Amino acid sequence: MRIDLGFNPVPFDELQLRDRNVVVIDVLRASTTITVALSNGAREIIPVGSIESAVKISGSLFGEVTLRGGERNGKMIEGFNLGNSPAEYSESTVRGKSVIFCTTNGSVAMAKSRYARSLVIGSFVNLSTVVEALMEKKEDVLFLCAGRLNSQGQFSLEDAVCAGSMIHRLNEMDGLNPELSDSARAAVALHKAHGRSPLKLLKSTEHGMYLTEIGFAEDLKLCAAVDSVPVLPTMQGTSIKLRKANQEPIPTPPEQA
């Protein structure tokens, strides 16, 4: 089992990812929000890479069962129904609904990975559930951090630490002995340095401080709550749906031509 990691999705091409098992990590906030929304009964999440795609797709869907959610610079997009705060995705709002989802970082990584061999959405709120699914599967995996695409370094410390916490758990597992890439080793070191208190970490990172500034301090608590939403969002066809932990194996799509 080989574990690889990208600190942002930019170098990766949709075609390269076709044969990979991918875990997309966007702690603040896309991965967390999707996990919460599905846990609260949303039918599916359809991640898109641009506002244009969101508008195009929503034109062909039924208005009363479809919502548009997402953000630009952390704030709700004009004409959308929901922003990117997990607190907005309550059961009364999302139950039974399809959500077209467009964010600056996370949904870009997810849209790039849509044809991957398998795609799982990971964050602190479902950390152990993701780790258990990977342990069960025992296949090579690529952690794809969403990063901060609108910053020069395109790096997000909270995504790297969250991925590192998962890799650390896999690495400590008896008999698994995964081979780690340089970047996966780095993530483990970042987990050891900053993983003890996710809330303290989120309060200190660039994007965490930005979200606090624009009024989303409460979101940091939701996003830092390890294992508070123990479900496994996975790509199934063209949308992300829920698979309860240990219910069935992560689907491996049929051989793609």
Place this chain on the structure above:
Amino acid sequence: MRIDLGFNPVPFDELQLRDRNVVVIDVLRASTTITVALSNGAREIIPVGSIESAVKISGSLFGEVTLRGGERNGKMIEGFNLGNSPAEYSESTVRGKSVIFCTTNGSVAMAKSRYARSLVIGSFVNLSTVVEALMEKKEDVLFLCAGRLNSQGQFSLEDAVCAGSMIHRLNEMDGLNPELSDSARAAVALHKAHGRSPLKLLKSTEHGMYLTEIGFAEDLKLCAAVDSVPVLPTMQGTSIKLRKANQEPIPTPPEQA
């Protein structure tokens, strides 16, 4: 003083770097090789981003005082005089010579930074010299790691650890109190996890293992020898030349129109 860091040069544009003080780190091996070459009396190093540029430029220079050096996949480029091993750049080979220098990762980062406000070449062999120059200057700085552009993650652990060792030293300095970006904080954590023994680190990283495989194990020892070549290569005009430590301040170019 703000310290920022890029794990690879891909997201950065030449124009964005014009107002930045940049330290390019390519431990294995471009930064080390350039530092050794200049210390051994090379007149200047002209970093180029592609083999095409190298050929174009060398056509307009005098053959007997110009060498072409560099690598593709770690090996010497056909028609070049030298590869990218610091061991090749001995005094008898390089004294008084201009070297056109083209490598897969390091020279790309250097060519992108050629119009930066200032550009310093850093690695383990001149670690303290670089740190002292930055402490003296007390200006914002961007550490630009060369990374591994031909790998998917485009990340090189040894570059991140070396940059982290420098940032850690600046961070510990009395009265400096630099503000660190997420990526600069990550590099410090990587220094703490992996910086104790540079040689052990280099033997364990992806590129270090590759170089060992293709016969350059001895290079790892040269590249891991902290402060063994205490000089400061800086961009001066269009080429990299030597500034001895504490001899004169890093030149800040006149206001660019």
